[in-house]
Amino acid sequence: MAKIQGVLEYKCPCCGAALVFSGKEQELTCESCGNDFKIDDVQQYNDAIREQHEDSFEWEQSQTQTMSDEESNGYCTYTCPSCGGEIMGESVTAATFCPYCDSPAIIGGNVSGALRPDGVLPFKTTKESAMAAFQQLCKGKPLLPKDFASEARQERIQGIYVPFWLYNCGGGMEGQYRATRVRTWSDSNYHYTRTSYFMLLRSASADFQYIPMDASEKMDNATMESIEPFHMDEAVGFNTAYLSGFFADKYDVEAKEGEGRIRQRVGDTFDDMLQSTFFGYTTVTPTNKQLQVRHSKAKYMLLPVWMLHTKYKDKTYVFAMNGQTGKMTGTLPIDKGKMWAWFGGVSAGVAALVTLIQFLAM
Amino acid sequence: MKKRVTILICIVVLLSLTIPAYAANVHPKVVDQADLLTDMEVLQLESMAQELVSSFDMDVVILTVRSTYGEDISEYADDYYRAKGYGIGSKNSGVILMLSMEDRDWVIRTFGEGKKAMTKYGIDKLMEDHVLPAFKKDNFYIGFLSYLENLDAYFEAYQRGEPIDRPINIPLMILISVGVGALVGVITILVMKSGMKTAVYQHGARDYMIPGSYRVLRERDIYLYSHTTRVRRSNDSGGSGRSSGGSRGKF
Numbered sequence: 001m002a003k004i005q006g007v008l009e010y011k012c013p014c015c016g017a018a019l020v021f022s023g024k025e026q027e028l029t030c031e032s033c034g035n036d037f038k039i040d041d042v043q044q045y046n047d048a049i050r051e052q053h054e055d056s057f058e059w060e061q062s063q064t065q066t067m068s069d070e071e072s073n074g075y076c077t078y079t080c081p082s083c084g085g086e087i088m089g090e091s092v093t094a095a096t097f098c099p100y101c102d103s104p105a106i107i108g109g110n111v112s113g114a115l116r117p118d119g120v121l122p123f124k125t126t127k128e129s130a131m132a133a134f135q136q137l138c139k140g141k142p143l144l145p146k147d148f149a150s151e152a153r154q155e156r157i158q159g160i161y162v163p164f165w166l167y168n169c170g171g172g173m174e175g176q177y178r179a180t181r182v183r184t185w186s187d188s189n190y191h192y193t194r195t196s197y198f199m200l201l202r203s204a205s206a207d208f209q210y211i212p213m214d215a216s217e218k219m220d221n222a223t224m225e226s227i228e229p230f231h232m233d234e235a236v237g238f239n240t241a242y243l244s245g246f247f248a249d250k251y252d253v254e255a256k257e258g259e260g261r262i263r264q265r266v267g268d269t270f271d272d273m274l275q276s277t278f279f280g281y282t283t284v285t286p287t288n289k290q291l292q293v294r295h296s297k298a299k300y301m302l303l304p305v306w307m308l309h310t311k312y313k314d315k316t317y318v319f320a321m322n323g324q325t326g327k328m329t330g331t332l333p334i335d336k337g338k339m340w341a342w343f344g345g346v347s348a349g350v351a352a353l354v355t356l357i358q359f360l361a362m
Numbered sequence: 363m364k365k366r367v368t369i370l371i372c373i374v375v376l377l378s379l380t381i382p383a384y385a386a387n388v389h390p391k392v393v394d395q396a397d398l399l400t401d402m403e404v405l406q407l408e409s410m411a412q413e414l415v416s417s418f419d420m421d422v423v424i425l426t427v428r429s430t431y432g433e434d435i436s437e438y439a440d441d442y443y444r445a446k447g448y449g450i451g452s453k454n455s456g457v458i459l460m461l462s463m464e465d466r467d468w469v470i471r472t473f474g475e476g477k478k479a480m481t482k483y484g485i486d487k488l489m490e491d492h493v494l495p496a497f498k499k500d501n502f503y504i505g506f507l508s509y510l511e512n513l514d515a516y517f518e519a520y521q522r523g524e525p526i527d528r529p530i531n532i533p534l535m536i537l538i539s540v541g542v543g544a545l546v547g548v549i550t551i552l553v554m555k556s557g558m559k560t561a562v563y564q565h566g567a568r569d570y571m572i573p574g575s576y577r578v579l580r581e582r583d584i585y586l587y588s589h590t591t592r593v594r595r596s597n598d599s600g601g602s603g604r605s606s607g608g609s610r611g612k613f
Contacts, residue, residue: 137560141554141557141558142554143554143555143558144558172579174580179583186595188595189594189595190592190593190594190595191592191593191595192590192591192592193590193591193592193593194588194589194590195588195589195590196585196586196587196588197585197586197587197588198583198584198585198586199583199584199586200582200583200584201580201581201582201583201584202578202580202581202582203578203579203580203581204576204577204578204579205575205576205577205579206571206572206575206576206577207571207572207575208567208570208571208572209570209572210570211567211570220561221563222561222562222563223561225562225563225564226560226561226562226563226564228564228569229569229570262567265564265565265566265567266566266567268565268566268567269566269567269568269571271566272565272566272568273576274578277578277581318561320561329560329561329562330560330561331558331559331560331561332558332559333558334555334558339551339554339555342547342550342551342554343547343548343550343551344547346543346546346547346550346551347540347543347544347546347547348543349543350542350543350546350547351539351540351542351543351544352539352543354538354539354542354543355535355536355539358535358538358539
């Protein structure tokens with residue numbers, strides 16, 4: 001039996017076209033008539049409309065039964081309230097676009113009740129700025145194939161709210177280290193080396209908040225970490241209105257699964273901070289380290305990310321931009337020919353220089 | 363008449379005998395305190411040395427001692443050369459060969475232009491090939507003779523502009539150039555490649571640490587023990603950094 005899911009959308013009170021959330025204005029914008037609306041205002045408008053139309057577009061039941069196979073693979077169908085077309089989406093989809101009429105469609109059921117996020121960090125950057133950031137990333141890369149930047153279909157950049165777990169925790173680390181201090185001196189007959197051995201004891205504590213870990217199976221964890229940091233002071237209470245005009249997914253990775261990585265990051269931070277407490281030693285080697293991390297319940301939030309999947313010579317390259325800060329990362333293809341050319345050029349140049357130096361030193 | 367001629371001849375002979383002695387007293391080139399040579403041998407070597415001095419504007423000194431009494435032989439030779447005022451020209455150019463019989467050490471110190479005429483390579487080759495074999499058998503006169511004869515060749519080569527020195531090792535030079543070139547090339551490529559992949563894990567969680575919450579609870583450094591090792595210094599064998607050059611060894 002196909003799933004019953006409600007599909008929301010936000011319509012412009014003026015012209016009835018679809019409203020999308022604008023990162024620049026931090027409001028809902030109508031792309032047709034150009035008006036901006038505060039989220040609260042539109043919410044009230046929608047509620048009023050819903051009261052009038054009891055049999056509203058909230059509950060549209062899909063009738064197809066052949067979808068049961070897909071459903072078991074994590075897919076469901078929804079019906080678009082605008083055009084009535086069937087939207088096939090993943091079970092995790094919380095916001096998407098109707099493939100027929102391109103209206104933003106929000107699957108309310110995936111972000112309500114137990115699945116309701118604790119908050120959302122709205123988009124602060126625009127698609128144009130994301131496209132510009134991509135071009136910037138491609139600049140100054142000597143090994144990049146010439147045609148990559150122009151051939152990449154950067155207009156395909158998508159704004160996605162990626163589900164994240166944000167961990168608050170208190171950490172404490174106790175460490176024992178073996179350290180040496182080496183002194184050398186000479187007199188007229190000998191060179192002396194004196195090695196002194198020490199045991200160092202250190203213990204430190206600190207608290208952390210909002211350490212992010214992406215809660216989406218399909219999102220690459222390294223990519224999501226690479227666009228950090230996210231500044232959670234700009235997060236707001238969740239409202240489906242923010243999702244309008246963007247893609248969004250609900251979480252499919254449990255909070256517990258991220259605890260290992262969080263622990264590792266906290267431990268690394270303590271290692272770094274304690275480095276500055278070692279003065280004047282030649283070598284410092286840890287002999288024993290104990291790390292304690294006390295978690296409080298992880299918060300579930302949707303964070304803004306611009307994503308671009310682009311194909312070049314039959315390989316897919318993924319780029320991600322932090323929708324709040326604009327930081328962009330990704331993996332660029334390497335032109336082997338250019339690489340060898342640079343290697344050859346630099347090697348030859350240096351070899352010539354070294355030969356010259358050797359001649360002059362004779 | 364015959365008596366007068368005889369007296370005249372005696373006077374001339376006597377006078378001619380004093381001349382080398384006179385020259386030796388003022389600036390003796392061969393000083394044999396270890397008594398390795400006969401007087402005749404000393405005279406012979408002295409005149410050979412004098413010839414070299416006047417031909418090449420390079421002072422040539424040979425010194426033998428029984429012992430340096432604890433002083434380092436290189437320093438002894440340097441001090442002797444300078445104290446006695448050897449050296450030709452403003453740079454005090456010259457070469458001194460010194461033998462110390464106590465430990466059978468030899469040393470050659472070079473000064474001024476002598477440094478360029480006698481490279482370490484040149485000195486070692488000269489001693490190894492032409493001088494040390496004789497010294498080892500206690501044939502000191504033969505050794506010194508050979509030394510002075512070869513000095514002639516060295517000075518001459520230097521005057522020509524081709525001082526006797528290590529031959530150019532082309533294969534080694536090429537190896538070094540290619541090796542360094544390849545290394546720098548690899549490093550450059552690796553740096554460029556790393557800039558192409560920016561989707562990497564973060565290190566630590568410093569950005570998320572609550573400011574002011576970091577506290578160092580315990581900080582103790584405990585001293586355990588020490589040990590000291592020493593390595594004997596190898597003394598200066600090239601006079602690098604000082605205004606003289608040379609080489610040394612044993613016979």
